[in-house]
Amino acid sequence: MSQNLLEVTDLQKHFPITAGFFKRQVGAVKAVDGVSFYLKAGETLGIVGESGCGKSTTGRMVMRIIQPTRGKIVFDGQDISRLRGRALRDIRRKFQMVFQDPYASLNPKMSVGETIAEPLIVNQVLKGRQATERAVQLLETVGLRGGDFNRYPHEFSGGQRQRIGIARAVALNPKLIVADEAVSALDVSIQSQILNLLMDLKSDFNLSYLFISHNLAVVRHISDRVGVMYLGHMVEIGPKHSLYGEPLHPYTQALISAAPEPKRVNRRARIILQGDVPSPANPPKGCPFHTRCPRVMDECKVERPVLQEVRPDHFVACHLHR
Ligand code: SF4
Secondary structure, eight states: OOOOOEEEEEEEEEEEETTTTTTTTEEEEEEEEEEEEETTTTTTEEEETTSSSSSHHHHHHHHOOOOOOOEEEETTTEETTOOOHHHHHHHTTTEEEESSSSHHOOOSOOHHHHHHHHHHHHTTSOOOOOOOOHHHHHHHHHHHOOGGGOOOGGGSSSHHHHHHHHHHHHTTOSSSEESTTTTTTSSSHHHHHHHHHHHHHHHHTTOOEEESSOOOOHHHHSSSEEEEEETTTTEEEEEEEHHHHHHOHHHHHHHHHHHHOOTTOOOOOOOOOOOOOOHHOOOOOTTTTTTTTTTGGGGGGGGGOOOEEEETTEEETTTTOO
8 A cells, every 4th residue: 555546736627607698708616726635556535525615526537527627637657637539448447436326327228237247348358248247246246146137227226226336337447436425325224335345345356445425424434544625625634543533624623523423422512614615616815714714813814725744644724734
C-alpha cells in the first residue's frame, strides 16, 4: 500500500450559466473548484459531504464520464485528464463504477448473466461459453446462484441487484472502483452486507475504492482515509481514525457531531450549523464555509485557506490550523 494509483491535482468543474438568444455565458456553477487528493494502490478513500458538495461530480470526472474544466488526473502512472477515443476506451477497462440505483444501471431487457458477460465480450476478453462460465463464476462470487444467469433484473431485490452491478463492475478485473452512494438506496441491514462484500472483493480482486457517500457511518466503516468536501472544495482529508477521532475543520466537527452513532460513549455536543449552503454559482469569498462557521474570524472572509498537513497525512484547510 505505498504507490499512488490515482493522483488528482487542482480538479475543477465549472458548468457554464448562459442567457439570452445567443446563449452568452454569464456565469458558472463551480461544482468542483480545485480539488486535490491521492489514492494508494489497495486503499479505500471515502469522500463525504452534503448533497451538492461536488463529491459525485469529482467521482464522475475521475471516471472521465464528465470532462474536467481544469486540473490533472493521473491514473496508474498515466495522465488521463484529456484522453479521448480509443485510448480512453482502453484505460476505462481498468476503472469501473458502481452506481446508487442498481436498477437504473442494469438493462431490463438483458438477463443478469448477459449483463455480467457483456463487458467481457465487448472488450474481447472472453467469448461464447467461456464468457458464460465466467459470468456464472462472478454471480457466485457476489453471493448469488449460478442458476440466476437467465433471470432478469426485475426478479431481484435491491440488494441482489447491487450485487449484480458489482459483479459486472469487477468482470474486467479493474484496478479502481468508484462507488457513488452505492448503498444509500438500500435498507440498513442490506447496506452492511454489500459493504462487507465490497471489502471481501477488495482483497480477492486487488481493488482500490473511491467510495463516495453522504453517510459518515458508512464511509467510516469501509474507508482507510476520508476526505470531506464542502461547496466544491476538499476541506479536510486524513486517515480515518485521526479524522473521526479528532476532526480539525469546523465543518467536519459539525458533521460528526450530528451523525447518529448511539454506541459512541464520549459523544461530543451536537453542533448545529446555521444557514444554508451557499449557491455554487455564487460562492462566498475567502473560506467557502465562513457564512456558516461557528468560529469564523475576519480573515476568513477575505483569504481562502489552503490544505495544510497538520498531523501525519492529515490535511485541513482552515485558518485555525496554521
Ligand atoms: Fe471557519 Fe475560518 Fe476555518 Fe473557514 S477558515 S472553517 S471560516 S475558522
